[in-house]
Amino acid sequence: MGIPEKQDHFRTANKSRISTLVRNILPAKKADEIGKKTILAVPYLWLSVFFLVPFFIIFQISFTEAIIARPPYTSLVEIEEGLIQIRLVTESYLMLFEDDIYWKSYLNSAWIAATSTLICFLIGYPMAYGIARAPAHTRRRLLLFIILPFWTAFILRVYAWVGILNNNGILNNILQWLGLTDTPIQFLYTDFAIYIGIVYTYLPFMILPIYTTLEKMDLSLMEASSDLGGRPVTTFMRITLPLSVPGIIAGSMLVFIPALGEFVIPALLGGDDSLMIGRVLFDEFFLNRDWPMASTVAVAMLIFLVAPIVLFNHFQSKEMEAK
Amino acid sequence: MAKRSSTFVLSAMCFGYAFLYIPIFLLIAYSFNDSKLATVWGGFSTRWYVELFQNEQIMAAAWLSLKIAFLTATFAVILGTMAGIAIIRYGRFKGRMLFTGMITAPMVMPEVITGLSLLLLFVSMESLLGWPAERGTTTIIIAHVTFAMAYVTVVVQSRLASIDQSIEEAAMDLGCRPLRILYDITLPMILPAIISGWLLAFTLSLDDLVIATFVTGPGASTLPMVIFSKIKLGISPDINALATIVIFLVFTGVLASSWINRKTSN
Known part of the structure; x- marks a missing residue:
């Protein structure tokens, strides 16, 4: 039809x-x-x-001056007698070098972030390795329990440690019960608590990228190595570890970069004297209301982070293209 | 593998999982503690749950946070899916480097920088354009969409890269219009990624304290902001109760979705 x-x-x-x-x-x-x-x-x-x-x-x-006004900074471009004038104020940048609170907190943050990244690596690598080599059905479950804490509110997980590290908290109670100490040890509001908080929060970010590279790895390479008489340690050091470098770098950047600028963890777990640059920026903005100084601190932090961020982007896009 | 190294791996895993979960279990246990002192066990009680639900400040903040998270996730999914399609399907285009850079950078940018820079943008826009006249819910949503869409893009992108493009090509050869292909083929195929992207954006928005603190205005306090100011004053058991509820919801949600995933993939 x-x-x-x-x-x-x-x-x-x-x-x-x-x-x-x-x-x-x-x-x-x-x-x-x-x-x-x-x-x-x-x-x-x-x-x-x-x-x-x-x-x-x-x-x-960052090139303006703080004044009491709304918004609280001078304008960069001024029109004077019909001429456009640009007024660059470098005072904030000079302060960055003159007042030692700034460079001290940069160094301290970098140190804390780097050490935490190393601790995350030391705990995270064996965990990622164990998960990647587990049987398929357990692997799925193990991975799920790595990701699960990430979905629960970050601030509540930090808060959990306030209860543990307190002077009359659980950790001190256990130590006193064991007779290791008579008087409570100050854990909370110290750098030690900051390390714990950072490692606890960012550990999954170290484990996941390493797991991804380990899982993709060709296992026959390791078999070949052991067939040729390589001891397990040699096989690990010369094959497994070098092949997982992209995962280690991605994981390290995912821990290091946010840890460097971290505000919540030092504010809740660290002492008043714990200098971390994220907290300095926050206080500069909210307590001193010095917007130009806060911007300068941010610019300096960005310059500090350009290399790690570019490195991360590079590996991220390579990863994407490989797929 | 040698036995020695596997015992090492096994003990590292036990330690790692214990480290991740002991604080969570303690949080839950102490939410049922009758004593106000966090470390003294005063017997089983649900009084902190009652107090939590009677706390109007927390309830109002929770409601605001849920609203913001819902709208953030929805906008972030739309923008993120568009970005993911553009990156995977458009090949080389002008400004691609900048675009992919702008997608990955927000994920690793320290929150204080993102928060400060967005606030300064809103302030400058206000003096130049007169908008936004006041900061609050809208500015928080804009800020959250900006960093959450990056995560959605990555999720959508990896799903798009893994699906078979020949189906789309076949439809195109048969004369199907690109928009139809998008609605009838591409979007249904990447739906799982869109759903997990939505959930991810929702969680990220619900979690954020620092960026919201910067871009908010008077009157708009999100749940993390209220919790933060309460914790600053010390232990408060009603926060334990809140944490337990959050943990319970998240665990059932995640476990259920992984169970459904397994059922459907089998």
Whole structure:
């Protein structure tokens, strides 16, 4: 039924019909093109406005001076007698070097972040290794229990340690019960508590990338090594460890970068004298209301972090292309 | 593998999991403690749960946080999915390097920098454009969408890269319009990634304290902000009760979704 009808249809088709067809297709193509561009343009625009532009603003405000006004900083560009004048104030940058609180907290943060990253690696690597070499069905469950804490509120997990490390907290109670100490040991509000908090929070971020590289690894390489008489330690040091370097780097960056700028953990677990740059920035902004100084601290932190962030991006995009 | 190294790995794993879970179990246990002192066991009680639900400040903050998280997740999924499709399917385009950089950078950027930079943006926009006239829920949502969409993009991106592109090509060869392909083929295929991206964005938004503290205005206090100011004053058992509820919801949610995943994949 349908076919003769269709033939009939085609026979009656004339030039004008074809041209309307073409006319209908062309705008459709154009619409497709617009649709395709929109898919890219919307997120591009969003990120440009809300991620890229803010950095230029931070940079600009770091060269102004704090005043009591709304907003509390001088403007960079002034129009005086019809001339546009740019007033760069480098006072905040000089302060960065003159007042030792800033560089001391940079060094201290870098030290704490690096040490925590190392501890995460030492605990996380064997765990990732164990999970990757477990039988498939257990592997899934083990992995789930690594990810699970990540979904529970971060601040509540930090809070859990307040209860443990307190002067009359569980840890001190156990130590006193064991007779190891008579008077409570000050754990809370020390750097020790900051280390615990950072390692506890960021450990899963170390384990997951390492697990991914270990799981993808070709096991026959290790078999070959042991067939050739390589001892397990040699096989591990010369094959497994070098092959998992991309995972180690990605995991280390995922721990180091946020740990360096961490605010919540030092604010809740650290002492008043614990200097971490994220906290200094926070106080500079909220307590001293010195926006230019806070911006300068942020710019300096960014310069500090450019190398790790680029390194992470590099490995991340390589990972994506490998897929 | 030698026996010695496997005992080492096994003990490391036991230590690691204990380290991750003991604090959580203690949090739950002490939420049922009748004593106000966190370390003294005063008998089983549910009084902190009653107190929690009577605390209007916490309840209002929880409601606000849920609202923000819901809207954040929805917008982040839309933007993140678009970005993921563009990165995987568009090949090389102008500004691709910058685009992928802007996707991965927010994930590792220290929160204090993201928070400060967005606040300074909002302040500058206010003096130049008159918008946003006041900071609060809207500015928090914008800030959260910006960093949450990066995570959605990564999830969607890896799913897109793993699905078979020949189905989309076949539909295209058969004369299917790109928009139809997107709705009828691509989106249904990446739906699991979109759902997990939504949940991830929801959690990230619910979790955030630092960025919200920077970009909020008077009157808009999210749940983490209220919890933070309470913890600053010391131990408060109603926070233990809140934590237990959160842990219970998260654990059932995650375990149920992994169970469903396994059922459907089998």
